[in-house]
Amino acid sequence: MNSDSLGYLTGLPTDGQSILSLAARSLFDVFANASEGMLLVDRSGRVVWINDHYRRYLPALGFEKEEDFVGRPVVEVVQNTLMGQVMETGKPILIDLLSNKAGTFLVSRFPLRDDAGLVIGALGVVLFDQPETNLQPLMAKFALMQRELDEARDALAAQRKTGPALRQARYSFASFVGASAVVTDLKRQARRAAQTRSPILLLGETGTGKELLAHAIHASSPRARGPLVSVNIAAVPDALLEAEFFGVAPGAFTGADRKGREGKFKLADGGTLFLDEMGDMPVGLQAKLLRALQEGEIEPLGSNQLVPFDVRVIAATSRDLAKLVGEGLFREDLFYRLNVLPLRVPALRERASDIPNLVEVLSEELALRSAVPQPEFKSEAVALLSAQPWRGNVRELRNVIEQLLLRCESGCVDASSVESVLRESGLSQIVPAHVEPAGSALMGPQHLADDPSGERWPLAPRIRAMEVQAVQEALNKTRGNKAAAAHLLGISRAKLYQCLS
Numbered sequence: 001m002n003s004d005s006l007g008y009l010t011g012l013p014t015d016g017q018s019i020l021s022l023a024a025r026s027l028f029d030v031f032a033n034a035s036e037g038m039l040l041v042d043r044s045g046r047v048v049w050i051n052d053h054y055r056r057y058l059p060a061l062g063f064e065k066e067e068d069f070v071g072r073p074v075v076e077v078v079q080n081t082l083m084g085q086v087m088e089t090g091k092p093i094l095i096d097l098l099s100n101k102a103g104t105f106l107v108s109r110f111p112l113r114d115d116a117g118l119v120i121g122a123l124g125v126v127l128f129d130q131p132e133t134n135l136q137p138l139m140a141k142f143a144l145m146q147r148e149l150d151e152a153r154d155a156l157a158a159q160r161k162t163g164p165a166l167r168q169a170r171y172s173f174a175s176f177v178g179a180s181a182v183v184t185d186l187k188r189q190a191r192r193a194a195q196t197r198s199p200i201l202l203l204g205e206t207g208t209g210k211e212l213l214a215h216a217i218h219a220s221s222p223r224a225r226g227p228l229v230s231v232n233i234a235a236v237p238d239a240l241l242e243a244e245f246f247g248v249a250p251g252a253f254t255g256a257d258r259k260g261r262e263g264k265f266k267l268a269d270g271g272t273l274f275l276d277e278m279g280d281m282p283v284g285l286q287a288k289l290l291r292a293l294q295e296g297e298i299e300p301l302g303s304n305q306l307v308p309f310d311v312r313v314i315a316a317t318s319r320d321l322a323k324l325v326g327e328g329l330f331r332e333d334l335f336y337r338l339n340v341l342p343l344r345v346p347a348l349r350e351r352a353s354d355i356p357n358l359v360e361v362l363s364e365e366l367a368l369r370s371a372v373p374q375p376e377f378k379s380e381a382v383a384l385l386s387a388q389p390w391r392g393n394v395r396e397l398r399n400v401i402e403q404l405l406l407r408c409e410s411g412c413v414d415a416s417s418v419e420s421v422l423r424e425s426g427l428s429q430i431v432p433a434h435v436e437p438a439g440s441a442l443m444g445p446q447h448l449a450d451d452p453s454g455e456r457w458p459l460a461p462r463i464r465a466m467e468v469q470a471v472q473e474a475l476n477k478t479r480g481n482k483a484a485a486a487h488l489l490g491i492s493r494a495k496l497y498q499c500l501s
Helices: 003-010 016-034 083-089 136-162 181-194 210-219 238-246 283-295 321-326 332-338 348-370 379-387 393-407 415-424 459-477 482-489 493-500
Strands: 037-042 047-050 093-100 103-113 119-128 200-203 228-232 272-276 312-317 341-344
Touching (some): 083 103, 181 210, 210 228, 321 332, 393 415
Parallel strands (some): 200 341, 228 272, 272 312
Antiparallel strands (some): 037 047
């Protein structure tokens, strides 16, 4: 039986052009019935047709009758439309967010062409009219990225306006690289804390990014246009700390500046004072610091006058302050004064899923700074970096990446290069790429029982491997249909994407 006979029996066209025409009509009907609305414009950009679903948006757009809407230029009746751009370029916009008086919509736009290939109009399709509900995970990520972009722009604008010489935040929340659950939660808490006046205590190991987070908090706080003054307590001799904090009155002692010297509290007036390595502060100075925080005033060395100040304090430490309190090395009342809004900054091994992004960002930054080409990191190299425990956290990772960049001659970093640098950096035991790094969030070394042979059997990577295998089997069964695979597994599509990432 030939194709013409088959077409006669089925009633379907058999030549390519006829099938294409039928497919076009069929797809148009699908969009018209399944979408939340459709709109057609002609070559001049005037609305020539809307379907029944689209008519429900007319009152919100300011039109009572369809006749008042159809026939007018689309730019006049639909705010923020890009239909004109589609007709000018002849290129579709497959996915876009459109916001106007009627709400926020997920839309697609397609150019329409005649037989000669000339653009004669455009088709707009409303895919979802409540994307925040239908696409909640995607919208949440979009909102987070938009907020971080806005924060970065504000920080840059403030720096340009005030000049780099003044004490300003150098980082925003966008600078704290990471999309893991623990980092997302930390940023959420930090943003909320930034809007308050209470002291913030940043807890975490060295090299985790506590100072960067302090900058981000200041940059997103109401004090962002004020100064940000940092003091590393461990780097200042004990004898000079009091003068560093409270300042020195003119001629307070022999050799003192006749004009006096302002302390960090006064320099930070109207802004934020960041106290790094708070656990290293001498006990004798702690009482004076406590009084200053309680009274909002300081007394410079050699002066009998009290000087008021308005400062928001962010303290950071890698030490266990509660333990220091029990040992009598840190004042209990000062601890309670600082521990109002504690934020724990996770160790890098607790957010190993962020390491690939960190490798990309750090390698780009270091390549620009060192004026060398940014190399490509092979997947096995990134996997090996992601598996390490990183006792020095991001600071140690940054050091290793910088060494790799400066040694790279081929434009590509492989696993052997990473292993070589790790060994030369003094790492006594390199964790293989397929093994979960010791001390991870789910399985720390204190929870890994040694068997008689001395081997370790971490549970987390095994569970992860089983999840990935189950997802792959479900995708094979559903021929790659992710929605059907998620339904088959009884999980959300977001969880399925998480297993694949």
